[in-house]
Amino acid sequence: MFRIDASILRECVETVLAVVDEARLKIYEDAWRIRAVDPANVALVDLELRREAFSEFSLGPEEGQKKGEKEFVIGVPFDKMRDVLRWCKNEVALSIEKEKMTLQSDAYTFTLTLIDPSSIRKEPNIPELEFVAKVVVDADDFKKVLRAAEKISYQVAIGVQDGNFFVEAEGEMETMRYSLHKDELVHLSSSNCRSLFSLEYLAAMAKGFASDALTLHISTDHPLKIEFDIADGNGKVVYMLAPRIEAE
Amino acid sequence: MFRIDASILRECVETVLAVVDEARLKIYEDAWRIRAVDPANVALVDLELRREAFSEFSLGPEEGQKKGEKEFVIGVPFDKMRDVLRWCKNEVALSIEKEKMTLQSDAYTFTLTLIDPSSIRKEPNIPELEFVAKVVVDADDFKKVLRAAEKISYQVAIGVQDGNFFVEAEGEMETMRYSLHKDELVHLSSSNCRSLFSLEYLAAMAKGFASDALTLHISTDHPLKIEFDIADGNGKVVYMLAPRIEAE
Amino acid sequence: MFRIDASILRECVETVLAVVDEARLKIYEDAWRIRAVDPANVALVDLELRREAFSEFSLGPEEGQKKGEKEFVIGVPFDKMRDVLRWCKNEVALSIEKEKMTLQSDAYTFTLTLIDPSSIRKEPNIPELEFVAKVVVDADDFKKVLRAAEKISYQVAIGVQDGNFFVEAEGEMETMRYSLHKDELVHLSSSNCRSLFSLEYLAAMAKGFASDALTLHISTDHPLKIEFDIADGNGKVVYMLAPRIEAE
Numbered sequence: 001m002f003r004i005d006a007s008i009l010r011e012c013v014e015t016v017l018a019v020v021d022e023a024r025l026k027i028y029e030d031a032w033r034i035r036a037v038d039p040a041n042v043a044l045v046d047l048e049l050r051r052e053a054f055s056e057f058s059l060g061p062e063e064g065q066k067k068g069e070k071e072f073v074i075g076v077p078f079d080k081m082r083d084v085l086r087w088c089k090n091e092v093a094l095s096i097e098k099e100k101m102t103l104q105s106d107a108y109t110f111t112l113t114l115i116d117p118s119s120i121r122k123e124p125n126i127p128e129l130e131f132v133a134k135v136v137v138d139a140d141d142f143k144k145v146l147r148a149a150e151k152i153s154y155q156v157a158i159g160v161q162d163g164n165f166f167v168e169a170e171g172e173m174e175t176m177r178y179s180l181h182k183d184e185l186v187h188l189s190s191s192n193c194r195s196l197f198s199l200e201y202l203a204a205m206a207k208g209f210a211s212d213a214l215t216l217h218i219s220t221d222h223p224l225k226i227e228f229d230i231a232d233g234n235g236k237v238v239y240m241l242a243p244r245i246e247a248e
Numbered sequence: 249m250f251r252i253d254a255s256i257l258r259e260c261v262e263t264v265l266a267v268v269d270e271a272r273l274k275i276y277e278d279a280w281r282i283r284a285v286d287p288a289n290v291a292l293v294d295l296e297l298r299r300e301a302f303s304e305f306s307l308g309p310e311e312g313q314k315k316g317e318k319e320f321v322i323g324v325p326f327d328k329m330r331d332v333l334r335w336c337k338n339e340v341a342l343s344i345e346k347e348k349m350t351l352q353s354d355a356y357t358f359t360l361t362l363i364d365p366s367s368i369r370k371e372p373n374i375p376e377l378e379f380v381a382k383v384v385v386d387a388d389d390f391k392k393v394l395r396a397a398e399k400i401s402y403q404v405a406i407g408v409q410d411g412n413f414f415v416e417a418e419g420e421m422e423t424m425r426y427s428l429h430k431d432e433l434v435h436l437s438s439s440n441c442r443s444l445f446s447l448e449y450l451a452a453m454a455k456g457f458a459s460d461a462l463t464l465h466i467s468t469d470h471p472l473k474i475e476f477d478i479a480d481g482n483g484k485v486v487y488m489l490a491p492r493i494e495a496e
Numbered sequence: 497m498f499r500i501d502a503s504i505l506r507e508c509v510e511t512v513l514a515v516v517d518e519a520r521l522k523i524y525e526d527a528w529r530i531r532a533v534d535p536a537n538v539a540l541v542d543l544e545l546r547r548e549a550f551s552e553f554s555l556g557p558e559e560g561q562k563k564g565e566k567e568f569v570i571g572v573p574f575d576k577m578r579d580v581l582r583w584c585k586n587e588v589a590l591s592i593e594k595e596k597m598t599l600q601s602d603a604y605t606f607t608l609t610l611i612d613p614s615s616i617r618k619e620p621n622i623p624e625l626e627f628v629a630k631v632v633v634d635a636d637d638f639k640k641v642l643r644a645a646e647k648i649s650y651q652v653a654i655g656v657q658d659g660n661f662f663v664e665a666e667g668e669m670e671t672m673r674y675s676l677h678k679d680e681l682v683h684l685s686s687s688n689c690r691s692l693f694s695l696e697y698l699a700a701m702a703k704g705f706a707s708d709a710l711t712l713h714i715s716t717d718h719p720l721k722i723e724f725d726i727a728d729g730n731g732k733v734v735y736m737l738a739p740r741i742e743a744e
Binding site for chain 3: 148178
């Protein structure tokens with residue numbers, strides 16, 4: 001049985017849905033963990049929601065845990081979970097039994113049929129990557145820049161140049177350059193770098209940005225790594241996005 | 249000539265439109281009365297708007313009344329009446345002459361061509377029914393439950409079980425149960441009962457719920473009767489909805 | 497280089513877009529001027545934005561001006577300009593160089609490719625017209641009347657009758673008459689008159705009404721002229737709309 005604030009649970013569900021509709025949820029003694037890649041292998045989400053984010057966190061046989069097991073796995077239809085969480089205010093009591101997840105909140109009780117976890121793609125490994133730039137940006141500003149870029153192109157260059165963080169989009173008749181100097185950013189440590197990314201994927205991820213500040217890790221022609229805290233610091237999300245190759 | 253607050257008139261028009269687009273309006277010396285069923289004979293609306301809801305209520309020859317008549321009938325296109333009421337604020341002066349209804353409000357004057365009442369289905373009789381349960385619910389809560397249920401199924405069970413009012417929906421992969429104990433309700437007097445209803449019809453009716461509180465009358469495999477006051481108590485609406493037969 | 501408040505620039509762009517997507521912008525030493533007609537020759541916009549509306553107004557060689565020239569012309573894609581202005585807050589720095597317009601606002605820099613002005617229709621002459629009526633109306637009220645009329649018909653009669661300004665629409669089953677007496681208007685001086693206009697064009701123009709008050713000039717079976725100030729009085733817009741011929 002787990003008890004957690006409905007808005008925190010909703011936040012987690014949204015961050016996962018930015019990449020996949022269904023995923024394996026691993027329940028450990030200290031946290032929930034989800035790691036999934038989209039079908040095209042372009043975007044990855046890695047979420048950890050620690051025990052401290054819950055007001056009750058107890059694993060019992062009814063949670064599918066067999067004696068002595070340290071973790072167990074369920075297959076969660078996050079899209080359907082979002083549908084039912086829409087109606088939950090305040091605290092949600094969540095329990096897992098056999099192939100069912102039950103969510104109870106105020107007068108509502110919802111049950112969802114779980115998915116056989118073996119039918120969902122296995123968790124990917126997260127590649128060990130080095131980045132040359134680390135930038136902390138305001139999440140709302142970054143979302144707004146991505147929306148502006150979407151009006152102009154289907155892809156966007158993100159990078160650092162001479163102490164300025166930039167986002168660039170180039171259309172047939174228009175261009176956009178967004179540029180913020182080091183002094184206007186929470187943090188920027190970096191060499192120059194630049195990578196190109198699909199706006200379709202970035203815009204989807206932007207729906208999951210559930211924090212005021214995002215930490216971006218950038219290199220040249222390299223994946224983009226976006227990190228932020230959730231659940232008042234009792235959880236963390238990492239997104240990774242593969243770069244596009246810049247046409248010469 | 250009738251004078252009435254635009255928002256009260258709009259409210260009445262919406263409650264009728266929840267069931268039919270056009271209906272016969274009977275004008276008596278003490279009230280307006282409308283009773284209509286939808287084309288499939290599944291839903292019924294019965295509305296009474298008493299003289300006291302109007303700031304002027306005078307029937308003259310121009311209102312189609314012949315000498316000595318106690319009532320007369322007109323055919324009203326309520327959908328078109330909604331269109332024009334959108335632009336009326338404050339008080340509306342409404343008059344009926346020959347085949348026209350005129351609505352005047354501030355600088356606007358609208359005329360609507362009435363429908364020959366003989367071309368509209370006759371008022372149905374309201375069947376005399378006994379119900380085992382009477383529940384008073386909050387209208388907004390009930391609307392919200394119906395919206396939640398619509399996400400899951402196209403039908404809903406409504407009933408009472410052991411002193412709890414419940415609404416249940418069952419989908420292929422999800423279920424919802426909403427349950428409120430007697431103590432959480434304004435009123436519940438009841439034996440156990442349960443009937444199944446079309447959500448399409450209930451959702452349409454929900455648009456007409458023009459009151460904070462609804463009184464539901466329920467029995468097993470029996471129509472649902474929903475009552476509420478309109479026009480600050482100077483009018484009343486009754487909806488009746490036929491049950492679906494529960495598949496074994 | 498020009499500097500101007502983003503909201504004023506946005507306002508100007510919207511007033512032009514109410515008639516055409518692209519237009520020739522003439523830059524004089526004292527003002528920007530735009531005059532354009534729609535492809536069907538039914539609607540005309542004539543805009544003047546004076547030097548005083550700008551916080552910087554300097555023409556240099558980079559603005560395309562050759563020595564001794566008093567004006568120059570560029571072809572502006574106003575639809576694309578609207579897209580990028582959506583993201584500009586505060587002041588916009590606008591410069592023109594060769595075939596590019598650059599808009600810079602806060603961290604954003606946008607460039608737009610200009611259109612060859614010779615490929616855009618030449619400015620029309622504004623016909624010298626006499627009107628019998630002049631009415632000053634509230635812009636929001638007039639917009640609301642046009643929306644109400646659109647529900648009923650695709651055309652509208654506008655005129656003055658016995659000291660009342662009126663707008664009339666006639667549908668198959670409904671009519672609307674909006675009528676305001678002289679005393680309820682800011683200004684009305686007039687003989688009786690009446691002309692019929694396309695609601696499609698008027699509704700488009702309504703999106704450009706960037707002022708609280710509009711001055712309408714009306715005659716019988718004559719164009720409608722609508723005037724209003726923009727940029728806190730440092731600019732002016734005139735719309736002209738050809739009448740429809742009333743079917744007998």
